[in-house]
Amino acid sequence: VSTENVERRVLGLTNPGLKKTGHFATTPNLVAAIQLILPGETALAHHHTPAALRIIIEGEGAYTCTNGERCWMEPGDLILTPAWSYHDHKNEGNGPMLWLDGLDVPLIDAMDTIFFELYPGKRTQPQTQADQASMARFAAPGMRPANFSWDKNYSPLTKYPWKNMVQALDGMLASDASPYDDLRLEYFNPHTGGPVMSTIACYAQKLRAGAHTQKHRHNNATIYHVFRGSGYTVIDEQRLDWSERDVFVIPGWHWHEHVNLSASADAVLISYTDEPLLRTLGILREENDAGQ
Numbered sequence: 001v002s003t004e005n006v007e008r009r010v011l012g013l014t015n016p017g018l019k020k021t022g023h024f025a026t027t028p029n030l031v032a033a034i035q036l037i038l039p040g041e042t043a044l045a046h047h048h049t050p051a052a053l054r055i056i057i058e059g060e061g062a063y064t065c066t067n068g069e070r071c072w073m074e075p076g077d078l079i080l081t082p083a084w085s086y087h088d089h090k091n092e093g094n095g096p097m098l099w100l101d102g103l104d105v106p107l108i109d110a111m112d113t114i115f116f117e118l119y120p121g122k123r124t125q126p127q128t129q130a131d132q133a134s135m136a137r138f139a140a141p142g143m144r145p146a147n148f149s150w151d152k153n154y155s156p157l158t159k160y161p162w163k164n165m166v167q168a169l170d171g172m173l174a175s176d177a178s179p180y181d182d183l184r185l186e187y188f189n190p191h192t193g194g195p196v197m198s199t200i201a202c203y204a205q206k207l208r209a210g211a212h213t214q215k216h217r218h219n220n221a222t223i224y225h226v227f228r229g230s231g232y233t234v235i236d237e238q239r240l241d242w243s244e245r246d247v248f249v250i251p252g253w254h255w256h257e258h259v260n261l262s263a264s265a266d267a268v269l270i271s272y273t274d275e276p277l278l279r280t281l282g283i284l285r286e287e288n289d290a291g292q
């Protein structure tokens with residue numbers, strides 16, 4: 001298909017066990033999809049009530065424009081297009097650009113409140129901010145422009161570049177490791193300290209060479225992109241082997257543990273989850289093997 005004729009070129013990662021009306025689902029609240037744009041193509045500007053994020057898989061020279069801010073995409077970057085933000089994508093590079101889309105479509109659909117509008121009159125929205133303006137505003141940890149205010153319920157940082165993520169993971173203290181997730185960082189809203197969006201939190205974690213985490217379970221569901229390395233995750237009794245660029249899902253309330261198969265190379269997983277939604281509702285639950 002050509003992007004001239006369709007809204008987006010997307011493969012939905014459908015969970016056939018979730019029977020939803022109208023839209024497919026990957027978990028009860030979230031979807032995952034792979035999007036592709038070819039050199040010269042645009043995916044036209046629109047906005048919608050479902051919140052979205054992108055985890056970049058492959059390519060260079062393409063951007064997502066969110067609320068007039070162009071964010072250039074590189075593999076491993078996280079880019080936000082929060083609820084009701086106008087967004088379009090354009091590939092100005094020489095090769096295909098692929099990324100993983102994450103949205104809370106099933107949640108918003110269940111509330112029967114999916115609103116959607118094309119950007120009026122144009123395929124792409126005008127650039128109204130400097131390239132990657134939000135990254136300039138939050139260029140150093142703990143610092144923000146004094147002359148800056150923010151009243152939205154999502155992060156004022158639109159792009160979280162892979163370089164910062166890798167640097168932060170590499171600098172992480174072993175004493176901050178989790179028994180269930182090894183070295184894990186949250187992508188957070190620098191304005192509030194909270195999750196990047198009100199319904200979806202994002203994480204990056206390093207499973208150190210030879211790591212084998214303890215098992216636990218929680219009722220939030222998590223969708224993973226394998227950024228580096230190879231290993232497997234045991235979900236209940238089922239072993240899911242994974243390697244770079246794979247996508248896998250841990251459904252809510254299933255026991256899981258992660259294993260890095262390499263004795264010498266670290267593995268890095270990027271993930272998103274509906275944890276903030278469940279926390280807000282006061283129904284987030286977690287337990288480990290010992291029932292704690």
Ligand code: GTQ
Binds near residue numbers: 008033035043048087
């Ligand atoms: O890129 O704007 O996978 O609106 C589903 C809906 C991607 C997008 C999806 C969307 C988009």
Ligand code: FE2
Binds near residue numbers: 046047048052
């Ligand atoms: Fe969209």
